[in-house]
Amino acid sequence: MTTSNSNSSRETTVVRLNVGGSLFSTTAHTLLREENSIFPQLLHSQTNGLEKMVIFLSDGTIFIDRDGSLFTHILEYLRLSKLILPQNFQDYNRLHEEAKFYRLSRLEEQIIALSTAKYISLTEERAGNIIETGGYITIGFRGTLAFGRDGQAEVKFRKLHRILVCGKAALCREVFGNTLNESRDPDRDGQECYTSRLYLKHQCLEKACDILAEKGFKLVATRCNGANGFVANTYNISNQGGTLQQPNGKMHFDISESYFQSKEQTKTLIYFLQELINQRNTGDLEEQRWANYTEYIFFKKAICPSGISPLASR
Template sequence: MSSEIVELNVGGVFYTTTSRTLTTQPDSKLTILFNNKENALRDSKGRIFIDRDGVLFRYIIDFLRDGTLSLPETFREKERLKREAEYYQLPALIESLTVNLQHQQPGVITVGYRGSFQFGKDGLADVKFRKLSRILVCGRVSLCREVFGETLNESRDPDHGIVERYTSRFFLKHSFLEQAFDMLTEQGFKLVGSCGSGTAGTAAEPKPGVDTEENKWNHYNEFVFVRE
């Protein structure tokens, strides 16, 4: 079968491949689409347009080229990629992702944060909901890296080279608690417990630059996530 170069626009991300690659799987939606490309939706440049996740499509193309699943070590979107594989009707890729998801390492990750409530010029009348100084991460090093990837800050951890160990010195490069929760949920973790210190205030003098009223509302919360 002869092959021609094909340009695609997948969700706004552009790809150049060949007809041979796209039709590797005879019963896939891509094969059906290419065999009827005269009726395909096209963008303003004439590229075939597919209204799906353009970033994840790179893994679809890789699989069609090589017939194997190869993902980065810190890849966190296996469930989403599986949905894409189901859309494109690629049974072998669906099976590989299913097996991959079933063999995820079980474990426990604890997420904690020190926070307060931020006050404006008008004091209590101008309270902002939450002010986090840092989100802390505790658990097995390999597991924490798998879940949080590049958002994990390891600069305070003294034993960088040792992977199969535990640490309580990791923290995140951002201060969005819900983003951390989303990342854990995407990797199959479930919240099993939490605790907090409450906002009891303190008699100690606040550090320079820290608002006295805000200092009274300092608290620490911790959340335990488990993947079985």
């Protein structure tokens, strides 16, 4: 009876794992689901052949020098006794190597089966249904006119901050290739996943349009709107004190000194307004006056064998 209670207590003990810097908490019972794995010997503080990969920390945590993100799937498998992966999962080879390290033979078999099934599915789709993919891609950019010092330069040129790309992640990657920056959305590997977090590594709008035209895309819609908050020409100082105006592109102010209790207050306000005028007439604020946001929507129809529609083939 005592031995049974001891074993039950040990299996419900909480185990803390640090896998490649990622922390996990689970029970000994979960880790002991497969007897031939490395976890039984780790729970007995044994590292036979694993001395370079496993360290027992002073707080009781077991450190394992492996991939922490993939261990999430390993632990879920041990909890559920079956492998469930995200729809867009691609790292089957790496996950298989992790399963081999943890000596989870049944998990290895399930990984091979899932990987094979997905490969066959993708091969059939590409060979029999769609020859060339299509869809919508939207490119957007925030732009303005760049001015010289103090806004006095006669030559003003277009200034783009960043060209954004929205649409199916796989299609955007296929079209723009290595000119596409995916650092803000690196995990969009599925065929049907949409994203609005991609952008181009360059700021040349014509280059982006040329690439889309070469790939067979056509412009179907566009929209543009102002994106600035510096368009008002009149600023109310107070109902009684006066107004600050900008007639004919030049700013001046008209202040009633009788409204203020002292000349010092008037001078302070005049100084403040003069600084506002100076800032208002600089090139930076002049650029903000012309700020705008524009989007171009491109479309390309998928090309299928014998004129079959992609929808009809599903």
